[in-house]
Amino acid sequence: MKIGIIGVGHLGKIHIKCIQQIEAFSIVGVYDNDTSLLERVSDDFKVNAFDSLQDLLSAVEVVSIVTPTQTHFDIAVEAIRHGKHVFIEKPVTPSSQEAKELMTLAEKHKVRVQVGHVERFNPALLALKDEIIRPAFIEVHRLANFNPRSTDVSVVQDLMIHDIDIMLHFVQSKVRDVRANGVKIISDHPDICNARIEFENGAVANLTASRMSINNMRKMRMFQPDAYISLDFLEKKSQVIRIGDEESENAMPLEFNDQKKWITIRDVAGPQINAIKQEFESFYDAIAHNQSVLVSLADGMRAVEVAEKIEAAVKAQGDIKEFVI
Numbered sequence: 001m002k003i004g005i006i007g008v009g010h011l012g013k014i015h016i017k018c019i020q021q022i023e024a025f026s027i028v029g030v031y032d033n034d035t036s037l038l039e040r041v042s043d044d045f046k047v048n049a050f051d052s053l054q055d056l057l058s059a060v061e062v063v064s065i066v067t068p069t070q071t072h073f074d075i076a077v078e079a080i081r082h083g084k085h086v087f088i089e090k091p092v093t094p095s096s097q098e099a100k101e102l103m104t105l106a107e108k109h110k111v112r113v114q115v116g117h118v119e120r121f122n123p124a125l126l127a128l129k130d131e132i133i134r135p136a137f138i139e140v141h142r143l144a145n146f147n148p149r150s151t152d153v154s155v156v157q158d159l160m161i162h163d164i165d166i167m168l169h170f171v172q173s174k175v176r177d178v179r180a181n182g183v184k185i186i187s188d189h190p191d192i193c194n195a196r197i198e199f200e201n202g203a204v205a206n207l208t209a210s211r212m213s214i215n216n217m218r219k220m221r222m223f224q225p226d227a228y229i230s231l232d233f234l235e236k237k238s239q240v241i242r243i244g245d246e247e248s249e250n251a252m253p254l255e256f257n258d259q260k261k262w263i264t265i266r267d268v269a270g271p272q273i274n275a276i277k278q279e280f281e282s283f284y285d286a287i288a289h290n291q292s293v294l295v296s297l298a299d300g301m302r303a304v305e306v307a308e309k310i311e312a313a314v315k316a317q318g319d320i321k322e323f324v325i
Contacts, residue, residue, distance in 0.1 A: 092300030
């Protein structure tokens with residue numbers, strides 16, 4: 001299947017490396033409006049460089065869009081109108097309205113579009129595929145070192161968007177209320193944010209994201225009446241602690257209020273895979289076998305919708321005017 005990569009910055013180069021390892025894809029070429037960068041990447045990876053987006057679209061069946069978020073919509077529109085299947089990095093578009101327009105356009109042209117929420121392919125999450133998960137409360141911390149590459153968007157669109165997508169994947173309910181605080185440290189957008197999201201089914205999520213941390217952390221904890229589930233996306237592992245009424249192998253007894261319960265603690269590991277390579281293999285399968293993509297435009301749109309609510313709540317709080325020590 002002939003594929004082209006649009007955008008050859010840091011993540012674009014990772015896409016090239018991973019796709020080159022997939023026999024089902026053939027990289028026809030790459031395009032970037034930074035011609036000097038395009039030349040270097042073309043030489044380094046031994047791939048053809050195209051002089052224009054139109055020329056690339058005419059030569060491929062599939063494109064991967066790895067450009068700044070503000071350009072996603074226009075490039076995706078062009079690709080879809082040319083009848084190309086589209087892989088588009090997260091966040092899918094700057095606004096949820098644009099994502100809705102892409103959904104209509106993709107349906108009209110009968111092409112598949114997958115959104116690059118790569119954490120869906122993290123072994124920590126894949127390890128839970130056979131678990132019954134109905135979270136009542138979710139606690140998330142996603143902390144990262146400062147990276148000037150991503151300051152064109154807020155930390156909500158940059159980092160928190162990963163956990164918003166996973167949260168919505170597990171909590172199948174409409175959002176009822178969003179409250180949030182954010183602080184600008186270096187960039188013109190919030191670099192640290194905490195959001196509390198309440199759902200109509202009563203579930204609550206507390207999400208914290210920072211790109212001003214000394215240590216990296218990517219942890220999610222989910223609580224439900226019969227279980228505590230912990231995911232470490234950085235270490236790519238999960239732990240499931242369940243409480244039940246029946247004794248089972250390796251279960252520990254717990255007595256309270258004249259009742260006897262049993263606790264099981266399991267460390268669960270998913271397949272140790274390259275998540276980016278896996279999401280492209282998944283995309284290929286969806287196209288080749290006429291199946292639904294695993295992370296759809298609708299998923300991307302819902303994540304952006306919640307991100308917009310969070311950013312609106314942060315904006316409503318206003319900037320900190322004075323620090324009192």
